[in-house]
Amino acid sequence: MRPILPIPVLITWAVLVCGGAYAVTMRAGSATAIVGPSQQGLTTLKERFRRPDGVPHPKANPATPEKVALGKALFFDPRLSRSGSVSCATCHNPSLGWSDGLTRAVGFGMVSLPRRTPPVRNLAWGSAFQWDGRADSLEAQARMPITAPDEMNMPMDLVVERLRAVPGYAPLFRDAFGEEPIGARTVTAALATFQRTLVSGEAPFDRWIKGEEEALGADARRGFALFTGKANCAACHSGWRFTDDSFHDIGLEAGDDLGRGKFAPPSVTAMRHAFKTPSLRDLRMQGPYMHDGQLANLDAVIEHYVRGGERRPSLSFEMRPVELSAQERRDLVAFLASLAAEPAAVTLPQLP
Ligand code: HEC
Ligand code: HEC
Incomplete structure (x- = not known):
């Protein structure tokens, strides 16, 4: 059953329509009466992207x-x-x-x-x-x-x-x-x-989530609003790792790789050409992207989502064309860049 609007869109609308948390934070003091609810909406939304403490290890294979x-x-x-x-x-x-x-x-x-x-x-x-x-x-x-x-x-x-x-x-x-x-x-x-033990370091986005307002520029903040709202990215790239750990056909050019579809009964159309939603943390900003590297750069990725992917029976119902201005595209890219931490130094092990 397809909801009329995905939940992230509704939440962001709630945030923006209630006076606009972004507007409020940018024009401090302009609308005292609505600061409460809009801040509340944004706080709830941000909470869904807060990174957890510690690393989970399974009971059957504890870490030492x-x-x-x-x-x-x-x-x-x-x-x-x-x-x-x-x-x-x-x-x-x-x-x-x-x-x-x-x-x-x-x-x-x-x-x-x-x-x-x-x-x-x-x-x-x-x-x-x-x-x-x-x-x-x-x-x-x-x-x-x-x-x-x-x-x-x-x-x-x-x-x-x-x-x-x-x-x-x-x-x-x-x-x-x-x-x-x-x-x-x-x-x-x-x-x-x-x-x-290989975990992304703290990115500017994480500092913003924790309340450091200046950690993100206005462009990346607008990008977050698009990502969780109109552009519908967070329908699949959800949570602090920006993945729902699920499989979707996003309508890329399909070769003979069925992806998840290889493991699903043929009647399960949605799994044909479906691949795991990749995390967007520490994205290599220069690409290439997707399971087979078919999109060379972020402009091509955004253009793909603007078009909404090839219409075919397996295409995810979360995929639909969306109009994005040149500024909005730059805002999305600025947001993606804010998910990257400074790379940590790695010491190579001494091999026995
Ligand atoms: C229907 C779920 C869904 C939606 C909606 C969605 N994505 Fe994706 N995204 C995926 C999947 C699945 C892949 C991998 C597809 C593949 O390789 O076949 C992907 C890949 C990507 C990649 C490439 C990452 C890499 O490491 O190669 C980027 C960047 C990306 N998405 C950004 C976005 C942005 C920005 C939006 C919103 C405009 C968005 N996605 C909307 C599911 C989604
Ligand atoms: C020849 C290059 C190559 C080597 C060597 C290699 N990998 Fe990979 N690794 C890949 C590719 C390609 C994939 C994706 C495979 C697929 O989806 O079918 C992958 C996928 C993975 C994944 C899954 C990641 C995810 O997000 O689901 C893990 C974990 C991984 N490799 C760990 C390892 C480990 C551990 C080793 C050594 C024992 C190793 N790899 C050796 C190329 C390599």
């Missing part, structure tokens, strides 16, 4: 500093690949925002893979991984790139055999897992735990 350190060593260790030359960090490179800067990933034997490498960040809060969500945990995900013939191309028992042969790994595994022998479970558990 030793496990994180082991996971980090494994993440950067090319011995996890058959050729001995590719590590997780080859594609998820910290100096490229935990991705590779490419339109699409390059795998084993320099083959171009069908999809773009997503950054591994803020995944501790995720519920489905890969563009099509085919992994239900980071532990399950970690096995996929290692064993995929076109990625690291290593059977898990060969990984285990190799790691057991490296004397320096034995004490690291013992500190992390006690007497449990080096095995597929401990390797993937450590990789998952390390990745859960």
